[in-house]
Amino acid sequence: MALILVMGIPGSGKTTLSTKLEVMTNFCHHQMKREGKFSVPPYESILWSISNSFIIVDDIFYLRSMRRPFERMARAHSLCYIIIFVDETLEIALQRNKGRPPKVFIPEKTIHRIYEEMDIPTENTENFIRFSSSDELNDLITKIQCIFSTFKKRNCHKLVETSPQDTASKDDTLQNLEKEMRKCISELVRGSKSKDLARNLGKVKKEIMSEFRRNNLKTWSYSDLKNRLLLELSRFKTDE
Template sequence: MKNGADAGEARGEGPRKLGLCVLCGLPAAGKSTFARALSHQLRQERGWAVGVVAYDDVMPDAFLEEASARPLPSQWKLLRQELLKYIEYFLLAVINGCPMAAPPNRTEGMWEDFITCLKDQDLLCSAALEAQSCYLLTKTAVCRPLFLILDDNFYYQSMRYEVYQLARKYSLGFCQIFLDCSLETCVRRNDQRPRALPAETIHLMGRKIEEPNPEKNAWEHRSLTIQSPAFSSEASPELIDLLLTALENPVKYVEDNMEQKETDRIICSTNILHQADQTLRRIVSQTMKEAKDEQVLPYNLKLLAEELNKLKTEFLEDLRQGNKKYLCFQQTIDISDVISSFHYEKGNIVQKYFSKC
């Protein structure tokens, strides 16, 4: 399989200018409005091909058994990973200049919404090849610089890191835009929506959200925070410069070297295992304290403690063995990555018990 640079050079065109932009922030921070305005400006003023992939639109509730139900956190995680695989299939088609194939395993409703999303933005044709599960790219998608803007909360840095990994895999540009909006404003806007989220969900996300931190994570160095609702419909020179820089300086492609990876994993695991153990213990202890403050019933407290300690044990074993059952990245080199992933899995457990208060 060719990476982005190899494919472009093979056609004698030089590398394609392709980029992924992660748009993150709390629900109702104004991300979708911002994404539409930015997309329009980039098309009109820069002549770029732009695709906005709004996760809430492409991962609908319609395929659930109960229309009024919401997916469990574990379901959302699987759906997010599936959607990222769809995006990878599209990028592969663009890189190699060929029709986009459909993944063999897919959620039909979500896949159809993804295809519609790309067609509506002039990136895919309404072609006869659809019967063969292939989709033709438009001239716009093939001939112009292309930016995909992924619009979602992305409140854990591990969620954003998955997108960065995809950019690194194919030597794509990568950047992040964080819409900083007060919790009170988000709750007020959310209340005005036809299908509003529970206010508690936004408050919980506000406590958990991990803003881009370039000083701590080198891979987040191309990040920009924009105040919402202060932003205007016109992208600032600083934002345009961020996008241009990302396109001109794609993430360096890293060849797979299994032997080196294993050596690095052993060294890394040895160094962080003790630190991870101590940190996860503190997280479990703090979570149990919060559960007691929330007046979770004693029997449920016992079950919660058992599940959290089991998760901690499995996480540490994962670090020792390198099984990557929980860690979604290829190689964990920072304790913050481990902690973020643990928080994500812990949230799936905690929700079952705190909701029973």
């Protein structure tokens, strides 16, 4: 399965392109809603309900931080991750925006700001495709399928090459991580009179451990772990 993000400035034609891809292929298109904050979990349930398919999510995605949760989700679920940048001129995008109904109209200054701050992936990124209105849709589909095919082959090789030694190495990493986190927690609770502090830090530790295990992370610093524990701890209410 592949997760495809379609990014671009408002009025660039992202939704139009995504709809065409959906019609011409077995791609499944989801447009992000503008009301409220978006969170990744609802899309995780969608991923598991659709098998052997390409999932398209279209939105502005003009900052890398906006795309990062999807990249992490793709990595966690071993999905092929593809970014399509719809490259349209500012003039045409503004013109299209003027023709929109008032409910979906976007202020021109907002479009100008997004255009100026657009964080476009580097051209040599293997999972990145730049698409303009002058390009052929069939060529785009071919590129998507090529990236997906390469991903599947590479994934198969990884499965074949994985050895018990690799698993043992991963276990050692997690053991070392847990030791470091236990040391951090010990320092943080030392001298504290709170009954909830140690318990809540234990919950945070489990979450961080799961994140490292899921994303196969292997490096960290003691100070970063300690700061992360304190940051996540702020979600819990502790007794004084």
